Amino acid sequence: MTHLFAYGTLMCEDIMQEVSGCLPEHRRAVLKGYVRRRVKGQVYPGLLQRGADRVDGVLYLNVPAPAWERLDRFEGEMYGRRTVSIEMNSGGRLTAETYIVRAEYVDNLEEVEWDFSEFLSSGKSKFRAGYVGFHSITGED
Numbered sequence: 318m319t320h321l322f323a324y325g326t327l328m329c330e331d332i333m334q335e336v337s338g339c340l341p342e343h344r345r346a347v348l349k350g351y352v353r354r355r356v357k358g359q360v361y362p363g364l365l366q367r368g369a370d371r372v373d374g375v376l377y378l379n380v381p382a383p384a385w386e387r388l389d390r391f392e393g394e395m396y397g398r399r400t401v402s403i404e405m406n407s408g409g410r411l412t413a414e415t416y417i418v419r420a421e422y423v424d425n426l427e428e429v430e431w432d433f434s435e436f437l438s439s440g441k442s443k444f445r446a447g448y449v450g451f452h453s454i455t456g457e458d
Contacts, residue, residue, distance in 0.1 A: 320413035321388070322346060322403050324353050324374035325362040326444055328433060333377065336391045337384035345406045346376035348415065354426040356395075360440030362431030363395070363418035376403055376413055388416075395422045 321341075327333045334340040352370045353362045364372065380388075389398065396416035403413045418426060436444070 319380055319385070320403070320411055321377040321380045322348055322374055322401060322413040322415040323377060324348065324364055324372050324415065325431065325433075326436070326441075327377075327388075328375045329437075329441065332441075332445075337380065337387050339381060339384050341377040341380050341384075343375050343377045346374060346411075346413075347404045347406065348372045348374060348401055349404060351401075351417075353431045355429045355431045357425050357427055360436060360444045363422070363426045364415065365418055365423065365426065376405070376411065385414075392416045395419060395425065 321327070323333065327336065330340055330343075333343075348364075349371045350366060350368065351372050352365050352367045353372045354365065356363050392398075395418060397419045398414050399417045400412060401415050403411050405411065
């Protein structure tokens with residue numbers, strides 16, 4: 318089984334469970350060499366490889382195979398899955414998959430850091446109501 322590093326909406330346990338159909342064991346982790354940016358006009362982020370920056374997120378352990386098809390569909394064409402090395406907050410490193418913005422969509426990102434606490438306070442309800450990828454998985458109208 319493969320691990321998932323989540324850095325945006327999937328950091329929310331309820332969204333992860335609805336999207337993937339499961340809620341694997343998880344812990345806080347860090348991805349170095351990347352930046353998390355707001356997607357223009359949206360409440361969710363995109364990830365880009367960039368120098369010495371770092372992104373805090375959640376590492377979901379041993380995500381079962383059926384969940385990956387749902388996750389890929391949820392992320393859509395703007396994101397591609399990439400294998401990365403994650404640093405655990407408790408120490409040590411693990412290999413995981415994460416979703417990176419594809420090169421042809423980089424212009425959709427702002428030069429502003431995406432803020433998880435802002436998402437929780439004002440963006441999550443907008444996301445649940447309006448993100449097409451979420452509706453394709455959950456079947457909500």
